Amino acid sequence: EVQLVESGGGLVQPGGSLRLSCAASGFTFRNYWMDWVRQAPGKGLEWVTNINQDGSETYHVDSVKGRFTIFRDNAENLLYLQMNSLRAEDTAVYYCSGSLDLWGRGTLVTVSS
Amino acid sequence: DIQMTQSPSSLSASVGDRVTITCRASQGIRNDLSWLQQTPGKAPKGLIYGTSNLQSGVPSRFSGSGSGTEFTLTISSLQPEDFATYYCLQYNSYPRTFGQGTKVEIK
Numbered sequence: 001e002v003q004l005v006e007s008g009g010g011l012v013q014p015g016g017s018l019r020l021s022c023a024a025s026g027f028t029f030r031n032y033w034m035d036w037v038r039q040a041p042g043k044g045l046e047w048v049t050n051i052n053q054d055g056s057e058t059y060h061v062d063s064v065k066g067r068f069t070i071f072r073d074n075a076e077n078l079l080y081l082q083m084n085s086l087r088a089e090d091t092a093v094y095y096c097s098g099s100l101d102l103w104g105r106g107t108l109v110t111v112s113s
Numbered sequence: 114d115i116q117m118t119q120s121p122s123s124l125s126a127s128v129g130d131r132v133t134i135t136c137r138a139s140q141g142i143r144n145d146l147s148w149l150q151q152t153p154g155k156a157p158k159g160l161i162y163g164t165s166n167l168q169s170g171v172p173s174r175f176s177g178s179g180s181g182t183e184f185t186l187t188i189s190s191l192q193p194e195d196f197a198t199y200y201c202l203q204y205n206s207y208p209r210t211f212g213q214g215t216k217v218e219i220k
Binding site: 046061062100102 | 147149151155156157158159162168200202204207208209210211212213214
């Protein structure tokens with residue numbers, strides 16, 4: 001069974017940092033592009049960033065460039081999102097996705113003082 | 114950035130109805146379009162990729178068509194479990210962009 005399980009969300013103050021993790025199982029993780037997609041409360045889906053199979057290519061939406069970093073560990077089947085300089089508008093459920101076909105259940109990040 | 118415009122933003126329909134949702138891209142995206150379904154409080158679920166290819170396990174009442182800038186998702190006979198929000202997604206260029214969603218509600 002394909003599983004993507006996110007963790008690491010929580011409440012953080014503006015300007016703070018958080019690292020999200022996504023544990024993958026049930027498919028060949030190293031063969032997939034991996035994405036992070038977020039959904040603000042009551043809003044639609046927003047693509048955030050992705051990474052290629054060996055971690056040599058990454059892309060980001062403009063609003064997170066210079067603040068968020070995606071990386072992966074293919075030996076451990078783990079995907080990460082390092083989020084720095086967090087803002088209130090980063091508050092959302094963050095979903096881990098395999099090539100935008102496979103989806104985790106998400107982890108909530110709340111940025112508030 | 115490519116803008117994806119879905120219509121309608123919401124609709125009311127009955128079980129057994131045929132439902133069509135449209136997605137328009139601000140520029141050509143070939144066939145690089147997916148459709149996703151999301152029920153409240155749940156993660157998105159992929160339905161269709163490459164405009165018209167069903168994901169594994171997706172019922173055949175779902176179908177997709179189109180190319181270039183105009184795309185449609187059709188549910189041939191709406192079932193109770195289909196009441197959800199549907200999103201289109203283009204993956205032709207960066208940043209990937211979603212439509213704003215179409216909420217399908219029970220009439």
